[in-house]
Amino acid sequence: MRPFRPFLFLLTASLLATGACSKKTVSFNSKLDQVLAAGPVRDSLTTARDTTNAPSLDTKKVVLTKEQEKAAKEKQKVAQRTPKKKKNVFLGEKIKKSFTKSGPKGRNQVIETFYYLRTFQQPNDFAPARYYFDPKKRKIFKTTEELDPATAKVLHGPYKKMQGGKVVETGFFALGTRHLRWEKFNKDNILLSKNHYEMGFPRDAQVSFYANDKKRLKEVIPYAAGKIDGDYVSFLENGKREWEGQFENGKKIGEWTQYWGFRNTKDRRHYVYQYGESGYDPEVTEPVLIKEYNRNGVLVFEKDKLDKRDAVTDRPGSK
Incomplete structure (x- = not known):
């Protein structure tokens, strides 16, 4: 009688268990490369259904009614159409944009675009000149006198003057005075002059x-x-x-x-x-x-x- 071999018993039991879970059989005489070619061994724990009602890791989809879905889409469309409001601020002061037109229509018409202070401030008493916009007369004025808060809009911000569709003057205003760089051009876009100012005074x-x-x-x-x-x-x-x-x-x-x-x-x-x-x-x-x-x-x-x-x-x- 041959002696009992525990190792052979364990190997046989392991192979039988494997065969129960796999459709492919593996012979004892199979080599290592043949075993690997038989395919991966399935783990029964990964396929068994959870019977304990444990919480799943999968996220649940929120079901919306047709009315809720329609309202959400409409809200998204409105948000996309509505542009963000830009705050016009120059040198820390809130400003508003405006323009004037003068002269006959056509090549000789003059168009000025500019900004003025939303809140009135009196320009410096010693400023060589003060500039303001009169909304009723639709015109920019230059003066050395005190401005009337009821009628004068103090110029503050970028300025551009065009004639016949061509830029003839550009610059900046600050609290009713000329500020930073000012340039003048002729109708052929040739620079005539360039000056720099500091709150009304030439630099x-x-x-x-x-x-x-x-x-x-x-x-x-x-x-x-x-x-x-x-x-x-x-x-x-x-x-x-x-x-x-x-x-x-x-x-x-x-x-x-x-x-x-x-x-x-x-x-x-x-x-x-x-x-x-x-x-x-x-x-x-x-x-x-x-x-x-x-x-x-x-x-x-x-x-x-x-x-x-x-x-x-x-x-x-x-x-």
């Missing part, structure tokens, strides 16, 4: 004061590329305006105003002179007096329209 301006404390401003001479170019202003020692005007290409252009200079009143104009329209034209050496005001700020002379200067005794040349 390269020559600024002088009456005292070392730099509180009483005396004169602002604008410079650009070595030439006088920009807004000029001078003040009396009492802080009131004396002269204001504009240079271009080293020449006086447009209207130049001289003030009475009374201490306890608002700046009152005295004389208004007219120079040439452009600094690139021949210089006007003798300006034309176009307006004159008396001490009370009443207009007493306007060229080709009005002349009531008989009572005025302090005109240039009078005795």
